[in-house]
Amino acid sequence: MSILDGKAGDRRLYMGNECIARGALEAGVSVAAGYPGTPSSEIIETLAKAAKQAGIYVEWSANEKVSLEVAAAASFAGLRSMCVMKQNGVNVASDFLLHLAGSGTRGGMVLVPCDDPGALSSVNEGEARHFARLVEIPLLEPGDFQEAKEMTQWAFELSEELRTLVMLRSVTRLSHASGNITLGDIPPQTRQARFVHGGFILDPMEGPVMSAPVTYKHGQQQDRIRRAAEIFETSPFNTYTGPESPELLLITSSACNLYSKEAIHLLNVQDRVGLLKLGTTWPLPEKLVARHLAAAKAVLVVEEILPFTEENVKVLAQEISGETGYRKFYGKRDGTIPSTGELSPDIVAGALAKVLGVTYEAVDPNYKAKANQYAFFGAPNRDLTFCPGCPHRASFWNIHNVLAADGREGFVCGDIGCYSMAVLPSGFSTLKTLHAMGSGTGVASGFGKLAPFGMDQPVMSVCGDSTFFHAALPALVNAVHHKSDITMAILDNSGTGMTGFQSHPGLATDAMGNEVPSIDIAGVCQALGAEVRIADPFDIQDTQAVLHELLETKKGVKVLILRQICALSPQKKGKKSFDMEVDADLCRGEDCGCNRLCTRIFRCPGLVWDAENKRSVIDEVICAGCGVCASICPAGAIKKKEIAKVA
Amino acid sequence: MTGIAKDPYNVIITGVGGQGNVLASRMLGNLLSDQGLFVTIGETFGASQRGGSVMSHLRVSRTSAWSPQIPLGQADLVVSLEPIEAVRVLAQYGNPGIKVLVNSRSIQPVGCISGETAYPPMDDIRKWVAELSAQSWFVDATNAAVKLGHAIFGNVMMVGALSATHELPIEREAFGRAMEAAMGPEKAKKNLQAFDMGAAMVAEAA
Ligand code: SF4
Ligand code: SF4
Numbered sequence: 001m002s003i004l005d006g007k008a009g010d011r012r013l014y015m016g017n018e019c020i021a022r023g024a025l026e027a028g029v030s031v032a033a034g035y036p037g038t039p040s041s042e043i044i045e046t047l048a049k050a051a052k053q054a055g056i057y058v059e060w061s062a063n064e065k066v067s068l069e070v071a072a073a074a075s076f077a078g079l080r081s082m083c084v085m086k087q088n089g090v091n092v093a094s095d096f097l098l099h100l101a102g103s104g105t106r107g108g109m110v111l112v113p114c115d116d117p118g119a120l121s122s123v124n125e126g127e128a129r130h131f132a133r134l135v136e137i138p139l140l141e142p143g144d145f146q147e148a149k150e151m152t153q154w155a156f157e158l159s160e161e162l163r164t165l166v167m168l169r170s171v172t173r174l175s176h177a178s179g180n181i182t183l184g185d186i187p188p189q190t191r192q193a194r195f196v197h198g199g200f201i202l203d204p205m206e207g208p209v210m211s212a213p214v215t216y217k218h219g220q221q222q223d224r225i226r227r228a229a230e231i232f233e234t235s236p237f238n239t240y241t242g243p244e245s246p247e248l249l250l251i252t253s254s255a256c257n258l259y260s261k262e263a264i265h266l267l268n269v270q271d272r273v274g275l276l277k278l279g280t281t282w283p284l285p286e287k288l289v290a291r292h293l294a295a296a297k298a299v300l301v302v303e304e305i306l307p308f309t310e311e312n313v314k315v316l317a318q319e320i321s322g323e324t325g326y327r328k329f330y331g332k333r334d335g336t337i338p339s340t341g342e343l344s345p346d347i348v349a350g351a352l353a354k355v356l357g358v359t360y361e362a363v364d365p366n367y368k369a370k371a372n373q374y375a376f377f378g379a380p381n382r383d384l385t386f387c388p389g390c391p392h393r394a395s396f397w398n399i400h401n402v403l404a405a406d407g408r409e410g411f412v413c414g415d416i417g418c419y420s421m422a423v424l425p426s427g428f429s430t431l432k433t434l435h436a437m438g439s440g441t442g443v444a445s446g447f448g449k450l451a452p453f454g455m456d457q458p459v460m461s462v463c464g465d466s467t468f469f470h471a472a473l474p475a476l477v478n479a480v481h482h483k484s485d486i487t488m489a490i491l492d493n494s495g496t497g498m499t500g501f502q503s504h505p506g507l508a509t510d511a512m513g514n515e516v517p518s519i520d521i522a523g524v525c526q527a528l529g530a531e532v533r534i535a536d537p538f539d540i541q542d543t544q545a546v547l548h549e550l551l552e553t554k555k556g557v558k559v560l561i562l563r564q565i566c567a568l569s570p571q572k573k574g575k576k577s578f579d580m581e582v583d584a585d586l587c588r589g590e591d592c593g594c595n596r597l598c599t600r601i602f603r604c605p606g607l608v609w610d611a612e613n614k615r616s617v618i619d620e621v622i623c624a625g626c627g628v629c630a631s632i633c634p635a636g637a638i639k640k641k642e643i644a645k646v647a
Numbered sequence: 648m649t650g651i652a653k654d655p656y657n658v659i660i661t662g663v664g665g666q667g668n669v670l671a672s673r674m675l676g677n678l679l680s681d682q683g684l685f686v687t688i689g690e691t692f693g694a695s696q697r698g699g700s701v702m703s704h705l706r707v708s709r710t711s712a713w714s715p716q717i718p719l720g721q722a723d724l725v726v727s728l729e730p731i732e733a734v735r736v737l738a739q740y741g742n743p744g745i746k747v748l749v750n751s752r753s754i755q756p757v758g759c760i761s762g763e764t765a766y767p768p769m770d771d772i773r774k775w776v777a778e779l780s781a782q783s784w785f786v787d788a789t790n791a792a793v794k795l796g797h798a799i800f801g802n803v804m805m806v807g808a809l810s811a812t813h814e815l816p817i818e819r820e821a822f823g824r825a826m827e828a829a830m831g832p833e834k835a836k837k838n839l840q841a842f843d844m845g846a847a848m849v850a851e852a853a
Contacts, residue, residue, distance in 0.1 A: 001828075013673075013680040013688075120691065144712055145687075177715030178673070178688040180680055258714040266718060345718040363720030367743055367779070374775040375738035379731045380764035382756040385698035387665065421697065426757055600761045605698060608755045609762060621789060621798045622754065 004050050008185045016148050016174040017042035019181055020112060023152025024082050025054060026184045027108065030191060031074035032058045033067035035470065036499040037086030038121035039175040040114035044084050045502065048511040055189045060502045060511045063437075063470040064089035068096050068111065072165075075109035076209050077193040080156050087115040088436065090128040092471070094135075097165075101135040101221055102211025104163045104204050107191070108156030111137075114170045117304035118342030121172070123420060123434060125340060129308050132167045132282050136221050138228040139282035140168045140237070143257035145179030151237055151279060153184070158231065162224045163204055171304060173255040173342065229283040237279025238288060246274030248355060249296035251289075251313060253278045256302045256343055263348035267360055273352065284312050290320050298328040300355055302348055306339055307332035330355050385426035388606035389572075389624025391493050391564035392419045392427065394537040397602065397632070398562075399460065399489060400428040402547045410458030410551070412489075413440040413447065415472070417464040418566075419491055426603055431462070438463060438471025441488055445475055448484030458551050459485065465492040466504040468521055480529045480557045487550050487558045488530075490521060491537075493566040501569060525559040537562040540631045567624050576625025578640035580606075580618045586637035589614040594634050602632055650816045651684070655708040657717045658815070661736045662728030663754045664691075664701050671728070671802040672703035675809070677825060678817055679707055689715025698757065700732055707815070724814050726805060729754050730772045730785075737779045746814060747780045748849070750805055752789035784812065786848040792841065800841040807845025819843075 003021055006012060014022065021043050024032065034044040048058040057074075061067035064085040074081035085093065090113045097111070113128030132139035140155055142148040152168055159166040199206025202216070211217050232238070250273050252260045257277045264273050276292050278285075293299065293316070301310040310331040317327050332339040336351045346362060353360040386393040396419075403410040414420060414431035415438055422431040433443050444461035463472040468490055479486055495501040503510050508518040525532045531554050535543040543562065550558040565572050590596065598616050599609045606623030609616055616638075627640040660675070662668045669690055676686045689704040706713035722740035727733035727749045737745070751769065758764040776783045786808050792800035810817035822842055826835035 011680075013676055013686055146712075173689060173715050176690050178676060178686070178690075179712040179715075180685050180687075255715070258712070259716070262714040262718060344716045345714050349718070362718060363742055367741065368720070368738075371734075371738040371741050371779050374779065375734050378767045378771060378775055379735040379738070380756050380758055380766065382663065382698060382700045383758055385757045387697060418697065425761075426698070596762065603757045603761050605755065605757060605760065608760050611765075619755070621752070621793065 002050055002053065003046050004054055004186060006183045008183060010183045011180060012183060013178055013180055014145065015042060015176065015178045016145060016170060017176070018046050019145050019148035020152045020168070020170065021046040022183065023149035024110070024156070025050070025186045026149070027153040027156040028080055028187045028189065028191070029082050029156070030056050030079040030189060031071055031081040032056065032084065033061045033070040034084035035061055035064045035067055035089055036466070036502040037089055038499055039116055039172040040084050040086045040112070041499045041502065042175070043112060044511065045500070051512045054186070058511050060504065062505055064092040065096050068093040068100065071109060072096075072100055072105065074193070075105040075107040077195045078107045079191050079193055080108040082110045082112060084112045086122070087113055087126045087128050088122070088124055089113065090131050091126065092437070094131060097131065098135045099211045100165055101137050102214065102217045103209045104217070104220070105159060105165050106163065106205060108160040109165050110152065110155040110159060111165055111167045112152075112170065113167065114172070114175045115304070116172050118172070120342070123416065125305055127305050127308070128167065129169055129281070130306070136225050137164055138162070138166050138225070138280070140166065140279060141253040141281050142168070142170065142174065143254060143277050143279060146181045147237060147279060148174060149181055158228070162228055164221065164224045169254070171255050225283050229285060232280035232283065232285035233287050235280050235285065238285060239277050240274060240292065242274030243271055245295045247272045247297055249274050249276060249292055249299045250302060250352070251276045251278065251299060251309060252302040253281050253309060254304065256304060256348070259343055259345045259348045260302050262345040263352050266345065266349045267352055267356070267358060269352065269356060269358065272356060278309065281309055282312065284316060286316055289313060289316055293317055293320065293327055294324045296327070298330065298355070300336065300351065301329070301331040302337060302343065302351070304343055383426065384421055384424060385603065385605060386418065386421060387567045387624070388604055388622050389567035389626035390418070391537050391562070391566065392422065392491060393602075393604060394540065394564070394628045395489065395491055395562045396422045396427040396430045398537055398540060398543045398547060400430045402544050402551065403430075403458065403460070405548070406458060406551055408457050410460060412460040412462055413443040414462050415440040415467055417467055419462055419464060422462070428601070436471070437467050438475050441472045441475035441479065444486045444488065445479035445482065445484045448479060448486040449482065451485065458487070460487045460489060462489045462491055465490065465494065465506050465521060469505045469519070476525065476530070476557070477528060483556055485555055487547070487560060490559060490561045492521060492561050492563045493569070495566055495569055501566070522561055530557040530559045532559045532561065534561045534563055537564050538626060538628050540628065567626070576623070576643055578625045578627040579643055580623050580625060580627070580630070581639045581641075582616050582618055583637045583639055584613070584615050586635050587615045588635055588637070592635060598629055598633055598638065602629060604629055607638075651707050651709070652814070653723060654710065655706040655713045656724070656815070657722045658705040658707065658724045658726065659717065659722045659736050659740055660703040660705065660726045660728070661732040662701060663732065664697050664699050666728045666754070667799065667802045668701045668703055668728065671805065672705060674825070675806060675817070676705060678821055679815065681821060681825070682816060684709060685711055687712045687715055700735060702736065724748070726809060728802065728805065730769065731767065733776055734772060737776070741779050743781065745780045746812065747776050747783040748805065748808055748812060749776065749783065749785045750788040750801060751785045752787065752801070784808065784849050784852040786845065786852055788845060788848070791844055791848070795841060795844070796837070800838070803838050803841040804845030804848070807842035808849045810842070811846035811849035
C-alpha cells in the first residue's frame with residue numbers, strides 16, 4: 001500500500017517514520033533528502049517510493065551535510081523541503097546547519113533527526129536536540145503517532161511563518177513503533193521553483209542568502225526565536241492532564257510522554273500527578289510553563305537523554321522564583337532519572353514511586369526468581385553476528401588470517417556499518433578502533449605516519465561502499481597526499497546493507513529508481529594515486545594472497561576492494577549459489593587437529609555443531625549457500641555443489 | 648464487541664533477527680487494527696537484528712495508543728518463533744497468567760555453535776515454559792513450512808496457530824483478504840494453506 005493512499009478521515013496503522021513522511025506530504029513537501037541511518041531511514045524510503053506518483057524529488061545524498069544543502073536549495077527557491085538523518089548525522093551537517101540558521105530560509109524547511117537513546121542501533125548516544133538550542137532554531141518533539149504526522153505538517157507552516165529552519169526530533173521508540181492515526185488530504189504540487197537573488201542585500205526574501213552581516217543576521221535569528229516562543233504559548237501540542245494543583249508536576253516530551261502516561265496508570269496516581277507534555281520544547285513557552293510551576297509543589301522532568309528540558313525549566317524557575325518561591329526538582333541532576341540509556345514505563349514508574357513514596361512491584365518475586373533461574377541456565381545469550389553468507393565474515397576471516405601470519409601485530413581501524421561487528425568474535429575481533437563514519441581511514445592515516453616514532457605494525461582500515469563516499473574520501477586523499485603507509489580495505493557489498501539497501505553514488509539506480517551514473521570506486525582510488533587491487537572475499541586463497549602481497553611489498557596507500565554482494569540484498573536473498581553438505585565420514589569432529597575451526601572459530605550460523613554425533617552439520621534453513629566454509633575445512637569435509645542459475 | 652480479554656491486551660512476538668519478526672507483528676497488527684482496535688507496536692530494527700534476540704511488543708486496546716514498550720511482567724501472550732526466546736521473554740515480561748505459543752524449531756546462538764554455551768534440551772524448555780505460564784502450545788511450524796516449500800511460511804503458520812488459540816480476534820477470511828490485497832490470489836492461496844496448517848497444529852497440541 002502506498003503512503004499516498006487514503007483521504008482525510010481514513011484510519012491507518014503507521015510506523016512513526018511513515019507518520020512523519022505522510023505529514024510532510026500533507027504539508028505539500030516538494031523535495032526531501034537524507035542519508036540512511038537507523039532509526040531514520042524509513043522516512044526517506046517511504047517518500048522515495050511515492051516520489052514519482054506524488055511529483056516530488058527525493059534523494060539519498062552522499063552524506064548528511066550535502067543532504068541539508070540539497071534541501072536548503074529547494075527552500076531558497078520557495079519550495080517546501082525536508083531533510084532527514086540519524087542523531088550523529090546532525091554532527092556531520094552541523095557546519096552548514098549553523099550557517100543556515102543565520103541565513104534563514106524561504107519555503108518551509110524541516111530538519112528531522114531521529115535520536116537513538118540506548119544506542120539500540122548506534123555506537124553513540126548523541127542527541128540532536130542540543131543543536132536546536134546551539135544554532136537557535138525552534139525544536140518540536142511529537143509525543144505520539146498522530147502528533148508525529150500533525151506536528152510535521154505544522155512544522156512547515158511554522159518555518160514559513162518565521163523564515164527559519166525548524167527541527168522536528170524523533171526517537172527510535174517513536175520512529176520504529178507503529179500506531180493508529182487518522183489521515184488528512186495530500187494537496188497537489190502547485191509551487192514553482194524560482195530563486196530570487198537580485199534584491200537588496202539585507203532583504204530576506206529577495207536578496208542573496210547568507211549569514212552575513214553576521215551580528216545583524218544573528219539578531220534577526222534571535223527575534224525569530226522570540227516569536228516562536230510566543231507562538232508556542234498557545235500551541236495545541238502542549239497539553240496538560242491532571243489535578244489543578246498537583247502534588248507533583250511531571251514535565252515530559254517525545255516517547256517519554258507514552259512512558260509517563262503508562263507509569264501514572266500503573267501506579268494509579270492520576271489524582272496526585274499532573275502531566276505536562278511539551279510538544280514545543282525549545283524555545284520554552286515560558287508563560288505556560290510558569291503557570292504550571294506556580295500551581296505545583298514539586299517537579300519531575302522525564303526526558304531522553306541529557307537534562308535538556310530540565311535545565312531550561314530550571315533557569316525559568318529561578319527567574320520566576322520571586323513570585324512562586326522555591327520549587328523542588330527531580331530529574332537527571334539528582335539521579336532520579338538516569339542520563340544514559342533509554343527510558344521505559346518501568347523506569348518512570350520506579351522514579352515516580354520513589355518521589356511519591358508509594359511501592360510498585362511489577363512481578364510476584366517468586367515467579368520472577370524462578371523465571372530468572374530458567375533464563376539464566378536455559379536461554380544462552382545471542383551475540384550479534386554477521387548474517388549467514390555475509391561477505392564481511394569472509395573478508396574479516398581473510399584479513400584476520402593474513403595479519404596473524406604476518407606476525408607484526410597489525411591491526412584494523414574501522415567505522416560504521418554492519419562491519420562494525422568485527423570488533424566482536426564473529427568478526428574475529430579484527431577491528432581495534434571504532435568511531436564515526438569514515439574515521440577508520442582517517443585514524444589509519446595518522447597511525448601510518450608514526451614510523452619515525454618506532455611504530456612498525458602494519459596499519460589497515462576498512463570502510464563500506466556507502467561510507468567510502470560519505471566520509472572516507474577526504475581521509476583517503478589525506479593519506480595519499482601525506483604518503484601515509486596504510487592498507488585500506490573497501491568492503492563493497494553493493495548497497496547500504498545495514499539500513500536496508502539504500503542507493504549511494506557507487507550504484508546505477510537512485511532512491512527514486514532512476515538510472516544514474518555510478519561512480520567507480522576503484523577508478524577514484526586509482527586517480528588519487530593509490531595502489532588498487534580488487535578481490536572476491538569468498539575466494540579465500542586469492543584474497544589472502546593479494547592482501548599478503550600488498551602488506552609485504554608495497555609502500556604508501558594501498559586499496560583492496562573486496563567485492564561481494566550483501567547476503568540480504570534483494571538480488572541475492574533466498575537464492576543459494578551452492579548446496580552444502582558435511583561429509584560425516586570426512587569430518588573428524590573433535591579429533592580434528594583444527595579444533596573445530598569451522599564452528600568454534602569461523603562461526604557462521606548456518607554451520608552448527610551436532611553435539612551428539614560430534615560432527616559439524618549444515619542447518620539448511622539458515623545456510624545461505626555461499627560456499628565459503630568449504631574452503632576453510634582442512635579435511636575437505638564440507639562439500640559444495642553448484643546450483644544451476646535460473647536465467 | 649471485539650474480543651480482547653483485557654485492555655490493553657499485551658502481546659510479545661519474539662524470535663531471532665532474520666526470522667521475519669517485524670513482518671509478523673505488522674501482519675498481526677494490521678489484522679487487529681482493521682477491526683477498529685487501537686494497536687501500538689514497538690520493534691527492534693537495524694544492527695540489533697543481526698543474529699540477536701528480537702522482540703515486537705503489541706498493545707491492543709479499544710480506546711487509545713499505549714507505550715510501545717510493555718511494562719515488565721505485564722505481557723498476556725507470547726508468540727515465540729524460537730524456543731529459548733520464549734524463556735528469555737518470560738523472565739522479563741512473564742507472570743503466572745501468561746499464555747505462550749512456541750515454534751519448536753531451534754536456532755543456535757553463535758555461542759552454542761562455538762561451544763562456549765550449550766543449547767538446552769527441548770524437553771527442559773517445554774517444562775520451564777509450562778511451569779511459567781497458564782497455558783502453552785508448541786508447534787513445529789518451520790519444519791512444516793519447509794515441507795510446504797519455504798521456511799518463510801512458518802510465520803504465517805504461527806498466525807494461523809494464534810487464531811486457533813482464540814486469544815485474539817483473528818479471522819481466517821480477513822487474513823485471506825489481506826493476503827490477496829498484498830500479493831495476489833495465487834500466493835494468497837498458499838498462505839491460507841499455511842494459516843490452516845498452523846491452526847490445525849494448535850488443535851493437535853491442545
Ligand atoms: S546485512 Fe549484509 S552486510 Fe549486514 S551482516 Fe547481513 S549480509 Fe552482512
Ligand atoms: S555455505 Fe557455509 S559459510 Fe556459507 S552460509 Fe552456508 S554454512 Fe555459512
